[in-house]
Amino acid sequence: MAKLRNIILGTVAVVAVGAGLTYGWQQYREKSIMDDARSAQAASDSEVTSGPADKLLWGDTHLHTANSIDAFGFGVKLGPEDALRFARGEEVTSTGGLKAKLERPLDFLVIADHSGGLGATKALYDAPGFLVRDPTLKRWHDEMHKGPEGMQRVTAELIDRVGRNALPAALTDPVKQKKTSTSIWTGHSSLVERYNEPGKFTAFMGFEYTLMPGGNNLHRVVMFRDGKSRTDKVLPYDPGQGDTPVSQLWDYMDNYEKVTGGKVLAIPHNSNLSNGLMFELVGPDGGPMTAAYARRRAAREPVTEITQIKGDSESHPFLSPNDEFAGFGTAGWDTGNLTMQIKKKNQDYAGEYIREALKRGLAIEARTGVNPYKFGVIGSTDSHTGLATADENNFFGKHAGVEPSAKRASQAQNLGTREGRIGWHYLAGGYAAVWATANTRAAIFDAMTRREVYATTGPRIKLRFFGGWDFTENEFTRDWVKAGYARGVPMGADLKPGRGAPKFMISALKDPMGANLDRVQVVKGWVNASGALQEKVFDVVWSDADKRTKGANGKLTPVGDTVNIAKASYTNSIGDPELRTIWTDPEFNPSIRAFYYVRVIEIPTPRWVLFDALRYGAKLLPGTELKAQERAYSSPIWFNPKKS
Structure with missing residues (x-):
């Protein structure tokens, strides 16, 4: 039949x-x-996504393919189908001709190509030359076919012409542009539907909203809960290059939900490159942030990207001088924004880093009753290669021009008007970890809206974090996860007032294919009675506990270091594979708002630059960071005192 x-x-x-x-x-x-x-x-x-979440799913919510104007301009040839195949664990050939495959498939993927100029450079490249009539476009078409350098010249000229409003008429015709964008978007949604397999692999529709006034990164990944039947009713929202308020993106999201009955969220990323604008204390008019604005932001942006290729945004030593683990992945990224407009530490850093944003949220809530920065955290790659890999020994670079080679670690990376970052400044991470009831769009999306998610810088560390009032040391001898849900709340939730001091149940298990764990920490933030923002980092459980103690300064002795620089290797002869504890806040004040999140630290391991040195004989520059202590960050648990 x-x-x-x-x-x-x-x-x-x-x-x-x-x-x-x-x-x-x-x-x-x-x-x-x-x-x-x-x-x-x-x-x-009709899917039910509530109840205890027993599935830990790994994914990337921020991947670019040849449909992104900058990715294609830097030479990437891999399209959305290649990206989906790679994420599912299939072998593909990279733009540079290398075989690429994940050791372990991902569970979900959001291809988030830029909404601005969606597919424009690729469409021009793919067009038959004799059909391109416009002389400028014909020159660009021919130039791109000369190879990577030609493609980069065209991309530079295109970006320049956008800034001068001097694009060829063929690219500014709104009717033609809408037709082109619609064709690419609906074709992409058909592909995503074909690769989406509930229970096995989840493919999401999404795009990147790329607002960048003055080079300040205010980008968001927009992620849909829905598939083709709804997302085809809209096109990706392009903010242009000006000072468009982010509230216009929220208007777009409101309209989408009203018209289609669907759901959509936005994920801010690279706050570390916003020059202080991502997490402001003020509203869009420069005055005090209102409760209405705070409420809208919290609803539209329930999660934030804390780590990715372009640096880590947890905290900075300038903001957290008593935290010896602050500043992971900030080298090179803490000097300027995307186009290297120089930062002012006192003015800009506080509006860029997640920990400070969480504290600012408490302060705004104390004044308005609403916390605009009540978000969970995830990691993702922001790779522009079509390859969603966050593994140090399998790092394919930010874009196709810096695939594995002997040169990339020491090359200057031109991100805009100035050259400032060196190749080694880029991180290989990160990934989004989601506790969900199933591997489906509905379950993963709903886990993000309730913030039951966490981030890693690449390793697949298994992390659980519950808050409650009556957990005991015996919990781990029985079904402690069930107890966590029954008598407490998971990461991302609010802990209602109870009796005594809160108790937190924490379990961290090493990546089965990765390094042992050094320690588990709880980071607490609060606003004191005088309104000052406060923080403290507690070492709550650590490896080799019979040998390591805290000194007079309260700091734990280092775990050690087994990294072999020449061999790009390490051993698990130090650290522990699993760390867990029931921790009670010894400084709890029931009258003060606070948040708590977990940070898990691995033992030192080699960075991708050492693998390049081993494989390609790469010559590394003085000051290159050769090893790191990878980590995981949980979403916070918030405590609010009883209202008087």
Whole structure:
């Protein structure tokens, strides 16, 4: 029957084309895809995603392919299908011709190509040259076909012309632009539907909103809960290059949900490159932030990206001078924004880092009753290669021009008007970890909205974090996860007032293919009675506890270091594979707002630069960071005192 059906359908398509009918094979195929998409959407809408989350899922919510104007301009040839195949664990060939494969597949992926100029450079490159009539576009087309250097020259000129409002008329015709964008977007949604397999691998629709006034990074990844039957009703929102307020993105999201009945969220990223603008204390008019604005931001942006290729945004030594682990992955990124406009530490740093934002949220809540920065945290790559890998020994670089080689670690990276970052400044991470009830769009998205998520800088550390009032040391001898949900709250939630001091149940298990753990810490933030923002880092459980103690300064002795520089290796002869504890806040004040999050630190391991040195004989510059202590960050648990 299936064979007969295919013959009939093929005959129908041939007859239709021969008769000059518009409803041919392509139209039939699109109708079939849409019918399937509607059925899948109905099943997703009816899915129950509440209850204890027992599935730990790993993914990347921030990946770029050849449909991003900058990624293609730097030479990447891998498109969305290559990206999906790679994330699912299949081997692909990178732009540079290297075989690329993940040791372990991911569970979900958001391809977040830039909304501005979606697919424009790739569409021009792919067009038959004799059909390109505009002289500028014809020159660009021919130049791009000369190779990577030609593509980069075209990209630079294109960006320059955008800034001068001097684009060719063929690129500014709104009717033609909408037609092109619609074709790319709906074609992409069909591909995403085909690769989405509930229970096995989840493919999401999304895009990157790329607002960058003055080079200040105010980007967001926009992620849909829905599939093709709904997302085809809109196009990705492009803010342009000016000072468009982010509230216009929220308007777009409001309209999408009103028109389609779907759901969508936004994920801020690279706050470390915003020059203080990502987490401001003021509202968009420069005055005190209002409760309405705070409420809207918290609702629209329930999670934030804390770590990725372009640096880590947890904290900075300038802000946290008593935290010896602050400043991971900040080298090179703490001097300027995306285009290297220089930062002013006192003025800018506080508005850029997650820990300070969480504290600012408490201060704004004390004044308005609403916390705008009540978000969970995730990691993702922001790779522009189509390859969602966060592994140090499998790092394919930020873009196709810096795939594995002997030169990339010491090359200056031109991100805008100035050269400032060196290749080794880039991180290989990170990943998003989600505690969900199932590997489906609905379950993963809903886990993000309730903030039951965490971030790692790459390793797949298994982390659980619950807050409650009556946990005991015996919890780990029975079903402690069940107890965590029954008598407490998980990461990302609010802990209601109780009796005594809160007790936190924490479990961290090493990546099965990775390094042992050094320690687990709890980071606490609060606003004191005089309104000052406060923080403290507690070492709550650590490895080799029989040998390591805290000194007079309260600091724990270092775990040690087994990294072999020449061999780019380490051993698990130090550290522990698992650390867990019930920790009680010894300084708890029931009258003060506070948040708590967990930071898990691994033992030292080699960075990707050492693998380049071993494989390619790369010559590393003085000052290159050769090793690191990778980590995981949980979403916070918040405590609010009883209202008087």
